[in-house]
Amino acid sequence: MTVKNVDLLIVGAGPAGIAAALEARAHRVDTMVLDENPYPGGQIYRNVSHSPLADPAVLGADYLRGRALVEDFERSGIAYWPQTLAWQIGADKRVSVTRQGAGGGTLQIAAKAIVIAGGAQERPFPVPGWTLPGVMGVGAAQTLLKSAGLAPQVPAVLAGCGPLLYLFAWQLINAGIPVRAILDTTESAGLRRAFGHVGGALRAPGYLSKGLSLLRAIRRAGVTHVKHVEALRVLGDKRAEALEYTVGGHKRRIEASLVLLHQGVIPNTQITRSIGCDHAWDEAQLCWRPRLDAWGETNLADIFVAGDGGGIAGALAAEPSGRLAAVQVAHRLGSLDTSKRDSRALSLRRALDRHGAIRPFLDALYRPAEAFRRPADDSTIVCRCEEVTAGDVREMARLGCVGPNQTKSFSRCGMGPCQGRFCGITVAELLAEAQGCPVPDVGYYRIRAPIKPVTLGELAAAVTAPEIVGERAGFPK
Structure with a gap:
């Protein structure tokens, strides 16, 4: 199998991966970025520079903010392989990848350091009927809108909890797409839990004001908004037909052929588990996360995690997280002395703390109820x-x-x-x-390669790796 060598390999081209790449490039580190998607941006900035929407502004200023980051990356000359699946990482930091499309094939990339920026995934929301056609995750529906311009053709009912539930409802309303109802499963005790973290939340007032503005817009649109839902059941024979829910002990029903479920996101830890990184149970976020030091390094030397894959903190926090990892890699490879590393890290840590100040408030407020977990x-x-x-x-x-x-x-x-x-x-x-x-006593699945399905044909294929300079891009012409 062909082996390609690089100093720093970044897996994932979301905000954390892009920021890490740009920072590493600034310190003259030979860097390469892999991503499964056709364009950089990750989930939050998906297709931001190639949007299929007539007016991408309907997705909001936070989405458009990512355009500058992606364009900086596209102009940087950093080696970038889109539509590339990293399906195995060895202890020797050799990464097995499969490339799609013309010139595709399977090869290995040997790196001196790796930054895993795999982001988050939606938390499972196992309610009766959630496997029926017509039921999907809010994150999946948002992906269809961002990547293909596919919008719901019937009024959707959104059910669950968490900021993304309200953001996507607002995005649909902004795009002129009707929302039938929002059924919020946030517990009545959530606000009381969150109250103890108001001080930290006030350090990040932009997040609070954004949330309030979303609620006001939803209210002005006349969307039915039911709070403190205690139980959910999707009804239907061959597909979703209605949603049964309970509030205050009373069952109610709403007709719905499209149900979008969401109860927060959790770190995507499949890669880090497959290579033997230590993980810890995060009781505040009710999920597993890799154990990381102050630079984002795992217990395995020179393997780092940046962004939501190391703990949910959001897109704005992902950028300084990625840059911190890159700064440490540059230092370790001899491109940055200790004094300059620490000076650069100081401002990055301040940014990370500032954007992370809202998390304890949100984690307490939107803690998924036991009945839905x-x-x-x-x-x-x-x-x-x-x-x-x-x-x-x-x-x-x-x-x-x-x-x-x-x-x-x-x-x-x-x-x-x-x-x-x-x-x-x-x-x-x-x-x-x-x-x-406790959940930590039970543990988790042992994850083995390949971490995502790979065909026998792909495994058998051989590819001659092009030079990094000649393939700087992978960006569309």
Whole structure:
């Protein structure tokens, strides 16, 4: 297999990956960026420089802000391979990748340092009926709008909690797309929990004012807004037809052929788990995150994590996070002395702290309720790939399963194409509940390469790696 050498390899071209690349380039570090998507920007800035929308401004100023970052990256001359899947990272920092399209194939990239900027994924939202056609995640719906200009053709019902729920509702309204209702599952105790973090939130008033402006716009649009929803069930035979929900102990029903679910995001840890990085359970964000030092370095030397993949903090915090990792890499490779490194890091840490000040408030306010993380209805599907239910997981716990890896052996739960991405955290919580122990005691799936499906043909393919200078781009002409 062809092997290509580079000083710094960045996996992911979202705000953290782009910022890391630009910072490394400024310190004369030979850098290369890989990304699965056709254009840089990640989820938050997806297609910002190649939007299919007639007026991308309908997505808001925060989205358009990413255009300058992406354009700086496109002009930088940094080696960039889009539509490239990094499906294995070895302990020797050799990364196996498969490129799509013309000139595609499989090769390895050997790096002196790696920054993983894989971002976040939507938290699973296993409610009865969530696998029916007509039900999807808010994040997935937003991706369709950003990447292909595909908008809902019928009024959607948005259900769940978290800032993205309201942002996407506002984006739909702004684009002239009707929203039937918003069913907010935020607990009534959420505001009381968040009150203790108001002091920190006031250090970042822009976030609070933005949230209030979204709520005002939704109210002016006349969208039905139901708070403190306690239970959800999607009704339908062959597809979604209605949504049944409970408020104050009373069941209600709303007709809906399109239901968009969301209850926050969690770090995408598949890559870091596959290479043996240490992880810790974050009780505030109810998720696993890799253990990182002040520079974003994992327990594995010269492997860093930047952005939401290391803990949810948002796009604005992702940029200084990526730059901090790049500064440390530049120092370690001899391109930056200690004094200059520490001086540069000081301003970056201040920016990171400023943008992170809002997180304890948001984490407390939008903490997903237990009922929506661990479905009480045993018939609710937990593992969508293998159709394993919550009842199946509880039964395996009664039979003696102590962790997700045993449930995988007994039921194939977590063995489908997603490899546990969308069931792992739910399975761990169900097992912990059944055993009466903390989630960290239960653990998580052992993730093995390839971390995403790769065909035998791709594995067999050989590619002659082009020179970095000749392939600087991968950017469209």
